[in-house]
Amino acid sequence: MVKTVLIADDHPVCLLGLKTLLNTRKDLYNVVHESMNSDDVMMKLAIQPVDIIITDLCMPGIHFPDGITMVRKLVRDYPQCIIVVVTMISNPGLLATIRSFGVKVLSKNSMLTDLLKILRCSSRSMKMAEKPITQLTQRETEVVRLLLSGMTVNEISGYFNRTKQTISAQKKSAMCKLGAANDFELFQCAQTAGLGTEVSMSSTTKSTVLLP
Known part of the structure; x- marks a missing residue:
């Protein structure tokens, strides 16, 4: 159209x-x-x-x-x-x-x-x-938000105490669900979909982020 x-x-x-x-x-x-x-x-x-x-x-x-x-x-x-x-x-x-x-x-x-x-x-x-944005899992959502806040895959891996491969896989899964072909499209689509809110490191605990 x-x-x-x-x-x-x-x-x-x-x-x-x-x-x-x-x-x-x-x-x-x-x-x-x-x-x-x-x-x-x-x-x-x-x-x-x-x-x-x-x-x-x-x-x-x-x-x-x-x-x-x-x-x-x-x-x-x-x-x-x-x-x-x-x-x-x-x-x-x-x-x-x-x-x-x-x-x-x-x-x-x-x-x-x-x-x-x-x-x-x-x-x-x-x-x-x-479509509800809950099609992303909790972990995928938090990974995308941290990427939007400026953190790298390596930094997110250290923050969650998970392997770089795990974070990369969650990022890739989120990209597929959002229809993003690259990082540029991931950031644009995520912001438009309402995922651009920065995660506060002081108020967001690991136990909260890791909820399924």
């Missing part, structure tokens, strides 16, 4: 780049809106909502000059949309704040190589949203 898309960027070249990239997969994506400011984004979505919103973070606008405010409103008003923020900003704190809203964040430097991957994985995750 072809998904409708809004693309937004105040730089014409970036806007053209987004459109050209999506037009390479017209069998999957139909760009129905193009905007160069945040007010126009909101106006067009109010008239015709879309399935996917791809937007720059910093754009001019009277009502939403702050990118964080704009993204927060998009998430609140269009909860069923896949939202991808494409930006040159690299501030870790700001990017973490944006991700906490449940949206995807992509650097403009990697847009050409990663955007279609993110959209593909997000679409897969939305399709599986109706």
Whole structure:
């Protein structure tokens, strides 16, 4: 099924780049809106909502000059949309704040190589949203969450006092269940499926994690 898309960027070249990239997969994506400011984004979505919103973070606008405010409103008003923020900003704190809203964040430097991957994985995750995430075992879930928190397979192995082979097998099983072909897709699918919550080492005991 072809998904409708809004693309937004105040730089014409970036806007053209987004459109050209999506037009390479017209069998999957139909760009129905193009905007160069945040007010126009909101106006067009109010008239015709879309399935996917791809937007720059910093754009001019009277009502939403702050990118964080704009993204927060998009998430609140269009909860069923896949939202991808494409930006040159690299501030870790700001990017973490944006991700906490449940949206995807992509650097403009990697847009050409990663955007279609993110959209593909997000679409897969939305399709599986109706299925309970409990299809992953408790151990698989905790392994994925620790991977998302930045731990390596070796570190998780030491934390659980289990072999590296066991952790790798649980990771591989989780990837199969989430439909992820590699680490990039695993992280994207897991975050979309709601597994992006970091595990607190101080409050999560081994006895709790190891429950079947």
